[in-house]
Amino acid sequence: MSSSEEGESANPSPCPAGPAAAAAVAGAAGVGVGAAAWPRRRCRDVFWLVVFLLHLLVFGGALALTGLNRFGQADRFNIDRFTNLTAAPRFAGSPEPAREAPPPPSLEAEEVTPKSELTESYWPYYGAAGAVGTALAWAWLAAAAGKKDGGRVVMRAAVHSLTAYLAVVSVLCFWGKHFFWGVAFAVGGALHFLYVMSVLDRFPFTMLVLQKAVRMVWELPDVMRIAYAFVLVMLCWMALWSFGVSGILAFHIPNGGQWWALLIFSVSLFWTGAVLSNTVHVIVSGMVFLVLIHGGQAAASMPPKPLLKSLQYAVTTSFGSICYGSLFTAAIRTLRWEIRGIRSKIGNNECLLCCVDFLFHIVETLVRFFNKYAYVQIAINGQSFNRSARDAWELFQSTGVEALVAYDCSGAVLLMSTILGGLITGTCTGVWTYFKQSDKAIMVGSTSMLMGMIL
Numbered sequence: 001m002s003s004s005e006e007g008e009s010a011n012p013s014p015c016p017a018g019p020a021a022a023a024a025v026a027g028a029a030g031v032g033v034g035a036a037a038w039p040r041r042r043c044r045d046v047f048w049l050v051v052f053l054l055h056l057l058v059f060g061g062a063l064a065l066t067g068l069n070r071f072g073q074a075d076r077f078n079i080d081r082f083t084n085l086t087a088a089p090r091f092a093g094s095p096e097p098a099r100e101a102p103p104p105p106s107l108e109a110e111e112v113t114p115k116s117e118l119t120e121s122y123w124p125y126y127g128a129a130g131a132v133g134t135a136l137a138w139a140w141l142a143a144a145a146g147k148k149d150g151g152r153v154v155m156r157a158a159v160h161s162l163t164a165y166l167a168v169v170s171v172l173c174f175w176g177k178h179f180f181w182g183v184a185f186a187v188g189g190a191l192h193f194l195y196v197m198s199v200l201d202r203f204p205f206t207m208l209v210l211q212k213a214v215r216m217v218w219e220l221p222d223v224m225r226i227a228y229a230f231v232l233v234m235l236c237w238m239a240l241w242s243f244g245v246s247g248i249l250a251f252h253i254p255n256g257g258q259w260w261a262l263l264i265f266s267v268s269l270f271w272t273g274a275v276l277s278n279t280v281h282v283i284v285s286g287m288v289f290l291v292l293i294h295g296g297q298a299a300a301s302m303p304p305k306p307l308l309k310s311l312q313y314a315v316t317t318s319f320g321s322i323c324y325g326s327l328f329t330a331a332i333r334t335l336r337w338e339i340r341g342i343r344s345k346i347g348n349n350e351c352l353l354c355c356v357d358f359l360f361h362i363v364e365t366l367v368r369f370f371n372k373y374a375y376v377q378i379a380i381n382g383q384s385f386n387r388s389a390r391d392a393w394e395l396f397q398s399t400g401v402e403a404l405v406a407y408d409c410s411g412a413v414l415l416m417s418t419i420l421g422g423l424i425t426g427t428c429t430g431v432w433t434y435f436k437q438s439d440k441a442i443m444v445g446s447t448s449m450l451m452g453m454i455l
Helices: 017-029 046-069 080-085 107-111 123-145 150-175 179-198 200-218 221-249 257-294 306-314 319-343 350-369 374-381 385-399 402-407 410-436 438-454
Strands: none
Touching (some): 179 200, 319 385
16 A cells, blocks of 8 residues: 555555554664564454444445446436435425426436436546556555665655646646636645755655665565555455445535535545555564564564464454554644644744644644554554554653654655655546546546545
8 A cells, every 4th residue: 555654653644665664663662672472462442443344334335325326327226305405495484386297207218318427427437546546556566665775766756746746736727727726736736845845854864764664675575465465455445435436426416415425435435545554554563573573584483474463463453453543643643744844944933933832732742642653562562552652652752762753754755655646646537537527527536536545
């Protein structure tokens, strides 16, 4: 998964280099050193495991229903009658005008159903998005793990390409007369450029961290197979998700209901993608920890089938903790990066600096209980998410590694590559949709961008 990151409280989003780097840094700091054998573990954060599984069941059923409702036939399950619930109500006291009875349905009427009202009209666009996103994900993994200088390739591509690509997408949006999105992408490009300028001095150290992580992954081919397998798992869920979303695009909901429905299903997809990404993180962290603590994969003291054991714990006893952490870590991490970048550029404005420091301390408190390094503790000790996050952060503070973690920007670099992959996917799909059905280009392009980021 290309959205997983490493570094300073890194995420969303999923690639094996990030988890390996996080495990390497935490392992070097001494996280869990001494746990030579796998301990017997209990299930943690069971409540969030149940919530996530119920979420999959409910949203999976809703996606299948909305997709089938307009697959091959408009309004197969007669759901259109519920659209009146979201329509603007009439003024009280105004009688509803009498309406003529609709004519009985006929075969001719069914045959002339507009293609824009059918699921299969939009599903091919998402099929193309999945293909582009998968190709980019596998190319990214090959570039990161197939070369000794993979860290340098990833960093240069992410840092130097994202600002320019955001500018290109902004121009395309203005050309298509979507002024809001044009301004949004232009502002995003400007903010990214300012952030890069504010942390430019940290990039040499970040390069070393990425190169170390890539070398470790390059020496563990089984880790790459796990990453490729999880890309396929995510692709299967995206097939169902895109099927349901295509049905929503073909379903006319008044008062902006389509956008609200897309937002809800996009949040669901983001959580699912983050869970799968962080599951890879836990698996890889456990594997890398064993390699570090035993002195190599071929060491005589190495437990049998370590990767399978790590996979077993990640998808059973620790899965609830992964689901819990995946809800919050990405948002808190991004907020921390932005506040830190603003803080470094304030200068001598004491009033503004005081306000930003107040926000910064609040976010630092949240990071203490929601940080990416918790997944390393989960992989090693099988603790709950909050306890793992607190223990990892206290360990960093007590050993002095916190300064290195704060100076590292590898998580931000990997997030840049994730956004770049999403933008490429969304642009390809959005341009195709624009020439076929221009009124749906933004909806299809924005949701395709999310698919590309997660893949």
